[in-house]
Amino acid sequence: MSTLQTQSIERLNLYKGILDDFLSRLDCLEQGTLEIETNGHLFILNGKVPGNTARINIRSFTAFIKRLYTKGDLGFAESYMAEEWDTPDLTTLLVLLGENRHRFTRLRRASRLSNLANRIHHWSNRNTRQGSSRNIEAHYDLGNEFYRLWLDTGMTYSCGLFHSEQDTLEQAQQHKYQRILDLIQPKVGASVLEIGCGWGGFAEMAAANQIKVDGVSLSPAQLEWANRRIQRQGLAESVELKLTDYRDLSGQYDHVVSIEMFEAVGEAYWDEYFGKLSTLLKTNGTAALQVITISEEAYTSYRKKPDFIQRYIFPGGMLPAVSRLKSLAEKHRFELVEDDSFGLDYAKTLEKWQLNFNQAKDKVFAQGFDPQFIRMWQYYLSYCEAGFLIKRLNLHQILLRKLL
Numbered sequence: 458m459s460t461l462q463t464q465s466i467e468r469l470n471l472y473k474g475i476l477d478d479f480l481s482r483l484d485c486l487e488q489g490t491l492e493i494e495t496n497g498h499l500f501i502l503n504g505k506v507p508g509n510t511a512r513i514n515i516r517s518f519t520a521f522i523k524r525l526y527t528k529g530d531l532g533f534a535e536s537y538m539a540e541e542w543d544t545p546d547l548t549t550l551l552v553l554l555g556e557n558r559h560r561f562t563r564l565r566r567a568s569r570l571s572n573l574a575n576r577i578h579h580w581s582n583r584n585t586r587q588g589s590s591r592n593i594e595a596h597y598d599l600g601n602e603f604y605r606l607w608l609d610t611g612m613t614y615s616c617g618l619f620h621s622e623q624d625t626l627e628q629a630q631q632h633k634y635q636r637i638l639d640l641i642q643p644k645v646g647a648s649v650l651e652i653g654c655g656w657g658g659f660a661e662m663a664a665a666n667q668i669k670v671d672g673v674s675l676s677p678a679q680l681e682w683a684n685r686r687i688q689r690q691g692l693a694e695s696v697e698l699k700l701t702d703y704r705d706l707s708g709q710y711d712h713v714v715s716i717e718m719f720e721a722v723g724e725a726y727w728d729e730y731f732g733k734l735s736t737l738l739k740t741n742g743t744a745a746l747q748v749i750t751i752s753e754e755a756y757t758s759y760r761k762k763p764d765f766i767q768r769y770i771f772p773g774g775m776l777p778a779v780s781r782l783k784s785l786a787e788k789h790r791f792e793l794v795e796d797d798s799f800g801l802d803y804a805k806t807l808e809k810w811q812l813n814f815n816q817a818k819d820k821v822f823a824q825g826f827d828p829q830f831i832r833m834w835q836y837y838l839s840y841c842e843a844g845f846l847i848k849r850l851n852l853h854q855i856l857l858r859k860l861l
Contacts, residue, residue, distance in 0.1 A: 479522060485560040489553045511550035517541040534765040538832045551843035601682045606820050607813035612656035615717040616803040616852045626809050634662045637714055640745045640856045643668050647711040650737060652703045653718030657683030664695040672698040703733060710737055713744040720749050724775045731789040738859040750851050751776040770837050791857040800851035807842035
């Protein structure tokens with residue numbers, strides 16, 4: 458036998474060994490069915506009980522395994538971005554994997570060196586004043602035209618509230634804004650501060666209801682759009698939006714609104730955020746916060762190991778558990794008046810964003826973004842949708858009242 462033949466047999470045996478090891482780690486599904494196609498072979502793994510059926514087509518098995526075995530969850534995402542595997546339904550696949558996540562511990566666990574490198578990277582993105590501006594710009598200053606391709610016409614980048622299956626994204630976002638106004642119940646002429654004003658959707662609705670709104674953002678691109686919007690609607694006398702870090706604000710307001718901004722604060726600054734919230738509110742004033750939360754069960758491990766979102770989408774970000782939010786509110790002398798959750802509405806919002814994004818993919822390419830960027834955003838939207846569907850994530854609207 459020639460040396461070349463011997464090497465070919467050795468490579469084949471190595472491939473079979475790695476494949477057998479990989480399949481053995483997956484052959485423990487609690488629920489659902491996972492179909493794995495690689496090198497022309499199809500393997501079907503059935504769970505103990507029926508559930509979702511998902512398929513993964515592995516294009517480059519060696520590269521896929523290398524990333525997965527060295528980087529765990531993050532390597533799985535990076536392998537998708539690199540087109541080393543594909544699937545006909547990314548959200549369903551991530552739901553299936555999420556439902557069986559306790560069975561995949563050996564696969565999901567990255568090497569210690571990889572985890573350390575990831576934690577150092579996350580630490581380097583902490584939300585100091587300079588870091589906050591850099592982190593916000595990294596995500597929101599991709600260009601207003603990019604977000605315009607797949608958000609609703611009102612340019613709202615947060616969970617909508619669906620009253621019916623027939624609601625459009627635009628209607629759901631208006632329902633959400635109206636509910637926040639219903640929570641704080643501002644009187645005509647009341648002063649409202651919005652921390653993280655986005656593209657100005659809430660400020661526009663509040664000002665149209667004769668409320669004085671100050672808003673702050675760290676995204677120059679968003680702020681430019683929002684100010685043009687307010688001018689166009691003839692609301693400039695009621696709204697002032699500026700490029701300011703919330704930590705530099707002064708004065709006092711009747712109400713504070715913060716819609717999915719807390720997630721970008723960073724755990725090291727949560728105390729400072731709530732302290733500032735208290736300082737900015739008049740006594741008996743109210744704060745309405747809309748916050749994405751992570752389950753109590755997942756919170757401890759999530760804190761220790763930055764995930765795909767923190768690495769690629771929201772550098773410096775951190776989701777709280779509900780218990781952590783409540784303890785912070787109590788520590789800073791807030792009364793919890795109301796706490797409502799509607800995480801499945803976020804899954805629906807994300808589903809609609811994903812549909813819009815995929816339909817606009819050619820236009821995203823035309824803006825100069827490459828295939829890896831496209832797949833990163835597809836993974837991001839599906840990853841989040843799956844998180845809400847399996848209830849690892851939730852969406853809370855809470856109303857706090859400042860006590861004496």
